Amino acid sequence: MSVTKASADLAEQFSRALHELGVVKPQSVIGLAVSGGGDSIAMMHMAARAVDPKRLRAVSVDHGLRPEASTEIALVVGQAQELGIAHTALGWDWDRKGNLQGAARQGRWAAMHDWAAQTGIDALLIGHTEDDQLETLLMRLARGSGIDGLTAMARVDLRDGLRVGRPLLGFARDALRDWLRAEQIGWCDDPSNDDPRFDRVRARQMYAQLETLGLTRKRLLQTIDHMQAAQRSLRVAARDFARLHVRQDAGDLIFDPVALDLSKDDAPRRVMAAAISWVASRTYKPRFESLIARVEQLRKGQKVTLAGCVLLPLRGGGARILREAAATLPYTRPTGCTLASMGIRWDQRWHLDGPVKDGLRVQALGDAGLRDCPDWRQCAMPQVSLLASPSVWLGDRLIAAPLAGLSNGWSAQIVADFHSGAFGIED
Structure with missing residues (x-):
């Protein structure tokens, strides 16, 4: 197969993957998170071929941590202009609190989320690849994650009210770079992507050893697929349980006593974690140990707080979960x-x-x-x-x-x- 034919095939594969996400709708405006790295640059160019560029909006975030970032964003600006895609550059300042990488992720997301809300974006596309998916699985295995963690990343999900799509999850990082070379499109490499101080880099470096045990890319991806299937079943069971035992009252949730017993089954635990996240407007669920401990206190008649929520015991053994005013x-x-x-x-x-x-x-x-x-x-x-x-x-x-x-x-x-x-x- 010629390089040109292979390049065209990859672009066509992307177009199919993008439309299968269900985020491309008539008159919809789609955001593209573009850092200047090979993955997101490839996504921007392929998206411009799959969708009218006038319906695309690119966004880049400068964390102010590397002097090279301004050069990378300048590259994105130039290429977006050539493609006819409107581009916005956002800034983020670290307050020197907490873990830098974690704070940067949260800051980047908050900046892009606000931008999407103000720009009328219907969905935001992120350039996570198959390699990112595998690295995520390995890191979560190392942390002892359960089914939800081992699902890695979804192709499309809803985060803080914004639909997020990952059309590159079925693409290998090397294949995307081959495509960029064939199309004579430049990109920037972030040196931190090869820094072994970071968990993700060390996970990537384990591939060769894992394959000797039979843990090939194919097997790891199969594990993710199995976990995602199991998660879907558990989510349906949790939703059905919630419909029976949880009532919504404006912004509060009222739990029947049976829904507060988190000692055995998955459904009550999943419902309680989802309730805390929903009431507190949080993307991430509370830590399992904290959740179990606070709810046990609640069942003993104590008013408790958790992750920006107030858990209030009710007569008869139920509970009301409401927003903590001081956390807003x-x-x-x-x-x-x-x-x-x-x-x-x-x-x-x-x-x-x-x-x-x-x-x-x-x-x-x-x-x-x-x-x-x-x-x-x-x-x-x-x-x-x-x-x-x-x-x-x-x-x-x-x-x-x-x-x-x-x-x-x-x-x-x-x-x-x-x-x-x-x-x-x-x-």
Whole structure:
């Protein structure tokens, strides 16, 4: 097969993989996370052949940690311009807290998520490859992960309300670089990708030894496939269990006593972890040990907090799980904001509609705000839930608290239903 024919075949394979994700829809706008490395550069060029470039938006994040980053982003800017793709460069500053790599991942995601929300992106494509998938599996094996961890990365999932697609998961890294060479497309190599101080690099370097044990790429990918099949079954069982034993009350979840017994079965554990993540607007589940310990305290009648949630015991042995007001962050609409007044998204779960204008601040109502809501006792929600409910302020003046009986033209709705959105199942 000629190089040109092989190159065309790989581009066609990408086009099929992209459309199979289900993220390419009429009039949809698709984001591309492009760092300048070979994987994401290949993804951008292949996407421009599979989709009208006018419907694509590229984004790069400079972490401010390497001087080469500006050169890499300049490369992306130039190539995106040649392809007719609009490009945005974002910055991120490390606060010197926690693990650098972990903080960089979180910072990069937060920057891209905010950009996607402001740009009207329907889905964000990330250039994770088959090699990334295998490395993820090996690292999670080393950490003793269960079924969820050993599923590695999904081809498409929902993260913080944004659909994320990985069209390159079926592509080997070397094949993508061969394609770039054949197409005479340049890319940048990050030297940290060969630094053995990082777990992912060491996992990559284990391939040759693993193959001597029969743990070939094919076998490892089969393991991921088996784990993903098992996970789908467990998610369906958990959703069905939740529909029987968990009730949603605005932004809170009310658990039957049977759903608090995490001692044996997978479904209650999975439902509780999903509930904490949903209420707290967190991508990652709480640590298993912490989850078990806190829920055991809850079953003994103690009010506890976990991962930005309050777990409140109820009469009869059930529980209410609600947002911890102190764990929320305020949002202030910037002065001179160019976004259309289509309401305000807050805490990733709430959508507020009303007379939007610059300078308005949305935050948890809190004790001070509740005192300015004379009719809050007539509301169906308990006081502790209202403290964490969304409220609209202008300076020090409370404008609205829709769930506490003070609307002034504002309404607040939960963006997604827990039962249909928290288990990663497409109905």
